[in-house]
Amino acid sequence: MSRTQTRREKLAEKEEAILQAATKAFLLGGLKAARMAEIAKAAQVAEGTLYLYYRNKEALFEAVVARHWDDLRRGAQKVVRAETDPVLQLETLASYTLDRIMGDRKLFELTLYLAHAGEGLTAATDRLGYVRVFDGVIERGRSEGVFTASANPKLLRDLFFGTLDYAARSALARGEDAASSRIIETLMTAMLAVLQPRAEDRDPGVEERLERAVARLEAVAERYPAG
Amino acid sequence: MSRTQTRREKLAEKEEAILQAATKAFLLGGLKAARMAEIAKAAQVAEGTLYLYYRNKEALFEAVVARHWDDLRRGAQKVVRAETDPVLQLETLASYTLDRIMGDRKLFELTLYLAHAGEGLTAATDRLGYVRVFDGVIERGRSEGVFTASANPKLLRDLFFGTLDYAARSALARGEDAASSRIIETLMTAMLAVLQPRAEDRDPGVEERLERAVARLEAVAERYPAG
DNA sequence: CTGCTTGCTGAAGCACACTCATTTAGAATG
């Protein structure tokens, strides 16, 4: 029994070694540049052994990326839970996501491979479960009446992640790290414009107040006989 | 003289044949799946000849993608020029871009390769010159005072293209073509929120209207002697 | 000890991108 445990543990350890070696290799030069022979050597296994754990190079690659996103997702859930106001949650999530993209940019860029190889970027991150954190925040904001229910949730995702993704990449390309707060600010303005469409809806209503004011004054005028 | 022409023309023709064959091959299965041997055969040249025109497979690939974006850029310029109002230009550009992404999605996805291979997606499309059309619209709107000058232009780009890109991809993944107008609408709401920050700035002004209404009624009251 | 299962090995196989010695075709020269 303890033997079986030990055995399984050994397998798990080996898989872990492989994953770590692979992560390192892929980070260094991407999918193409990484060599299976190198990975095997670094993980202290024979080249053929890799194929006992992963169908092929791409499968190994996907495993590496998936693991990373799983970490990210957990982190996102944590920071989001620390807030209660949906708007703040959204902002926190945006900050966190942006920071992580810029911090682990290499691994993030690797995700692009998945995008073309398979079904597209959204579908990829979707499968990786990260967007669910976002969906949760939106859902909550809706049930609390802070966000309107009219906007298409899928579209909100695209607005959010598309902007963050592109912004992170172009900031990195220019080497500007300090731009983060600016990015978040702009994104939030955009998001809230979509999530809380008409100012009048969440306000007693400017038009209505104007109407009432005029009506009141007209009433005043009524009290006097025409001069 | 006409001889020299003929010779050059022959080269140009050959290059064109290669490019077309390559486009077809890359569209079919992406960079990796395409075979140089296939391309050579389709273009009716020897395999070695390909390398006289392009350094390697990737260079050929880049040439294919660049050409496509050049077409797109020209088309974008055309539709934008057909409008005069910057807001409408923006909307037109968004529609056009979305349509093209969804129409030529394969080729669009190929652009992702450039993104990782080189410097990132924004930098890639940047180099491809497409974003310049966008920049032009923003620039114009600013000089006309329709858009505020406060927003960071790079950020606007990322908001615009990031959202369109992600939205197009996720719409395609779900097979919803009819969603276009919805996407544009949402994007425009978001963009305008950033480009025209305070509602009072672009509107005769709610406060002002209130002021006028009250003034009018005060004028009415003046006509009567105090009761 | 003898089979049986599970996991591992690394040399061989194979698919391709790319090179380069050789050939071809067309222009320039006399």
Added chain:
DNA sequence: CATTCTAAATGAGTGTGCTTCAGCAAGCAG
């Protein structure tokens, strides 16, 4: 027209690197 000269094209050959597979090791059961 014959003769060089040169730019362009060829395709068999080379190297690289993923993947496979026949065989080996180590634990376990009877």
